[in-house]
Amino acid sequence: MxxxxxxxxxxxxxxxxxxxxxxxxxxxxxxxxxxxxxxxxxxxxxxxxxxxxxxxxxxxxxxxxxxxxxxxxxxxxxxxxxxxxxxxxxxxxxxxxxxxxxxxxxxxxxxxxxxKMPQKIRQKYEAMRTAENTAKINMCLRNFDEALTxxxxxxxxxxxxxxxxxxxxxxxxxx
The missing domain is CATH 3.40.50.360 (Flavodoxin domain)
Structure with missing residues (x-):
C-alpha cells in the first residue's frame, strides 16, 4: 500500500x-x-x-x-x-x-x-449577451480573461x- x-x-x-x-x-x-x-x-x-x-x-x-x-x-x-x-x-x-x-x-x-477555461466558454458568453444582461455578461467575460493566467x-x-x-x-x- x-x-x-x-x-x-x-x-x-x-x-x-x-x-x-x-x-x-x-x-x-x-x-x-x-x-x-x-x-x-x-x-x-x-x-x-x-x-x-x-x-x-x-x-x-x-x-x-x-x-x-x-x-x-x-x-x-x-x-x-x-x-x-x-x-x-x-x-x-x-x-x-x-x-x-x-x-x-x-x-x-x-x-x-x-x-483557465476553454475559448468556447468565452464565445458562449459573447453569444448570450443581450441588452438586459450586458452587465452580467461583461462580468463573466472579465472573469474569463482573468482566468487565462x-x-x-x-x-x-x-x-x-x-x-x-x-x-x-x-x-x-x-x-
Whole structure:
C-alpha cells in the first residue's frame, strides 16, 4: 500500500498542474500520481489527494463515485474552477464534493483555485449577451480573461502551503 496517492481528473490541464505540484511536495517515494481517466490500475493508499475540475459547482460523477467507494482512508481534495477570487464559492464547491466522502474516512481539507477555461466558454458568453444582461455578461467575460493566467505562480504556492498544512495535520494526529 502506498503512503500517498495523488489522483486527479483534468480536462484543460489546470488540475493536472496542481496535482503535479502536490505530488512533488509529498515526502518519500511511497507515492503515485494518476489521472483517474486512464486505464491504469489505481493502487490503494493510506492518504489520498483527489483533484477535479469543477463542473456546476462540484466534482464529476467519476470522482464522486471514487470518493464514495473509499473506506477508512484519509482524504484531501483539490480542484480548479473558472470562477476566481470567491472564497464563498470555493467553500460551496468543497462542501458539495466532500459530501461524497463516507463518514468512516477522515476528511483533511480542500484547496480550490481558479483555472483557465476553454475559448468556447468565452464565445458562449459573447453569444448570450443581450441588452438586459450586458452587465452580467461583461462580468463573466472579465472573469474569463482573468482566468487565462491561472493556475498561476501564486496558486502553485498556495497548493504547496496546502500540502504542508495537510502533512502537519496528519503528523499531529499520528502522535
Amino acid at each position: 502506498l503512503e500517498y496517492l495523488v489522483l486527479y481528473q483534468s480536462e484543460s490541464g489546470n488540475t493536472k498542474k496542481i496535482a503535479a505540484t502536490i505530488f512533488s511536495h509529498l515526502p518519500g517515494t511511497s507515492k503515485d500520481l494518476i489521472d483517474i481517466m486512464t486505464d491504469k490500475m489505481i493502487p490503494e493508499a493510506r492518504i489520498y489527494f483527489i483533484g477535479f475540475c469543477v463542473h456546476q459547482g462540484s466534482c464529476s460523477m467519476v470522482v464522486s463515485d471514487f470518493l464514495n467507494d473509499l473506506s477508512g482512508k484519509r482524504i484531501a481534495l483539490f480542484g480548479t474552477c473558472g470562477m476566481g477570487d470567491s472564497p464563498e464559492y470555493y467553500s460551496t464547491i468543497e462542501h458539495s464534493a466532500n459530501a461524497w466522502i463516507e463518514s468512516d474516512n477522515e476528511y483533511l481539507g480542500a484547496f480550490i483555485c481558479q483555472g 491561472h493556475p498561476d505562480s501564486l496558486d502553485i504556492e498556495h497548493a504547496k502551503v496546502f500540502v504542508e498544512k495537510i502533512l502537519k495535520k496528519i503528523k499531529a494526529k499520528d502522535f
